[in-house]
């Protein structure tokens with residue numbers, strides 16, 4: 157059964173539809189496609205799996221499509237690949253009314269959203285996420301952008317889609333490690349603001365890993381509910397939205413420090429979340445059994461529990477570029493207790509160094 161949530165942003169509010177078989181339902185797309193032409197941005201992995209189905213669905217409502225097929229991978233989430241989108245749109249004379257559809261994971265969603273925000277100063281944008289991570293997090297909330305060699309997601313814009321269509325059937329082809337990477341962001345919602353959901357995850361992790369349809373649909377819906385509430389309250393991250401970045405200050409340092417694409421985003425977030433938990437414990441906010449509880453859940457989700465050893469100085473240098481830095485101070489999302497996170501900018505440097513040493517893998 158399809159579930160529909162709304163991201164409440166007044167005149168820019170939009171629905172998130174979650175369910176099985178949605179790619180074959182043209183009526184869900186019709187409302188946001190008043191004109192008869194769209195551009196679909198996807199990649200070389202997702203196109204052979206789902207592009208034809210989407211093209212057929214659009215044909216049924218008389219919409220013609222321009223497919224734009226990009227190379228696959230985080231290492232291509234950059235200005236050169238973004239330019240390929242602009243090239244195709246301009247060459248094919250796409251207009252201000254031509255919507256861009258993102259068909260793929262978070263990399264395609266973030267890049268397509270940024271192209272939509274900037275092409276002709278803004279064109280309509282639709283998200284069709286096909287990874288668990290994109291269905292529970294990146295397709296919702298309007299953060300779009302690309303990486304810079306000096307830092308992750310450093311160039312971008314807030315630009316909301318008009319519709320999110322999460323067809324849970326697409327998860328059947330997702331590799332196991334990508335499923336786990338998505339689960340890292342699901343666990344995040346439990347840790348920062350939804351303890352009952354965390355408890356549900358502890359009870360149902362095996363079902364999620366086995367891709368039980370009902371469990372997946374529940375986890376996606378509950379995650380999107382959490383995200384929609386936070387985004388509606390703080391679209392541009394002047395407060396509460398920063399909490400969605402639990403583990404990300406460390407995680408983004410891992411991703412860029414290891415070279416984009418060598419550590420999955422979700423894996424980096426998992427290792428980074430354990431670093432944030434370790435730091436929270438050193439501050440005396442949570443207990444060692446709380447850290448063990450989080451570690452145990454990540455282990456069960458087949459996520460990494462140790463970060464790569466980039467060296468303390470390298471971590472500090474990379475984290476100094478975090479988007480949450482204010483007046484030169486790194487602001488961390490930390491846990492006051494399991495189920496409640498805060499942003500904290502006064503971490504004693506010696507505690508941070510201890511965390512960086514304790515949580516990295518030493519061969």
Ligand code: NAD
Pocket residue numbers: 199201202205228229230233260261262263264266286287288289290293294295296297298299300309326327328329330331334337421422
């Ligand atoms: P991804 O987009 O790289 O997708 C992971 C892999 O799965 C890719 O190889 C992709 O081609 C493949 N794939 C996609 N759908 C598939 C399917 N149905 N079957 C088989 N293979 C499939 O990675 P991701 O984890 O989806 O997204 C990570 C990105 O999202 C990062 O760049 C991160 O910064 C970004 N992100 C953005 C936000 C946001 O709010 N905008 C939030 C979280 C993460």
Ligand code: GLY
Pocket residue numbers: 293294296297299397400401
């Ligand atoms: N993924 C963090 C956010 O959307 O704010």
